[in-house]
Amino acid sequence: MRKDAWSPEENAATVTAYLDMLEQELADQSYSKANHRRRLQERFGRRESAYEFKFANISSVLRDLHCVYIKGYKPRGNRQHSLEHEVRQQLMRRDGFIDLMERSVDHPAIERPDLEWEVISPPDDLMLRVPGAGQHGVFVDFVAREANNRSLGRAGEKAMVRREQARLTEAGRPDLAAEVVHVSQTEGDGLGYDIRSWTLEERPRLIEVKTTRQPQSWPMIVTRNEVSVSENHSDTYVLARLYNFSEKRIGIYELPGPIERTCILEPTTFEALPRPS
Known part of the structure; x- marks a missing residue:
């Protein structure tokens, strides 16, 4: 399995796969994370865990941009600086994608009389914003x-x-x-x-x-x-x-x-x- 640096082509393909999944999630449509990982593995030859970590890096970029990210990929740092640029570029090229994010945070909520609670201790492992991240060209906060x-x-x-x-x-x-x-x-x-x-x-x-x-x-x-x-x-x-x-x-x-x-x-x-x- 590969351990060399990620090429621009591989970064672009991985960001595309992530945004494809996020678009499905925002549209309330089902999708398979495993299928996306498998296609990337077949094309570029890295371990499954490498793509899982990269997807978490992309979540970190989106979180720092104050954009919605995939719930199943908790933001993780130690990312390439080029990754944020790639995410920004692909977001700008996707027609209607920002509209889907707006709908996900704007749509009305109603009371939850049947709710169940999951109580946790205050998180102490949340990744902080990368210095300087998200300060230029943010789409919508x-x-x-x-x-x-x-x-x-x-x-x-x-x-x-x-x-x-x-x-x-x-x-x-x-x-x-x-x-x-x-x-x-x-x-x-x-x-x-x-x-x-x-x-x-x-x-x-x-x-x-x-x-x-x-x-x-x-x-x-x-x-x-x-x-x-x-x-x-x-x-x-x-x-x-x-x-x-x-x-x-x-x-x-x-x-x-x-x-x-x-x-x-x-x-x-x-x-x-x-x-x-």
């Missing part, structure tokens, strides 16, 4: 676009309200469960958190909910107000990340405490006014 999907945000918040009520009721505190309040709906969304809940010791839990249909490595958007409130209420603040919201089992992890301590923050936008002359 799909992370920000999905964060602005109000129906998805509301559906996630309501799921979290029910989860908190069930947690307290099952622990023998139905009185506290009755006191859980969806404050972003009853008091407005400027408080810096969405839900006021309780611990079993009757201490407040101020929960900010961030919901995505994407995998756990999808970035979050937080506001300056949320960062400030989490600092001022560091003992009671919880950032709850809901991911894979469209799957049968919704993933969740919690980050308690100040957001500046629990997250690596990267500025994306600034409010600007002209300087006085």
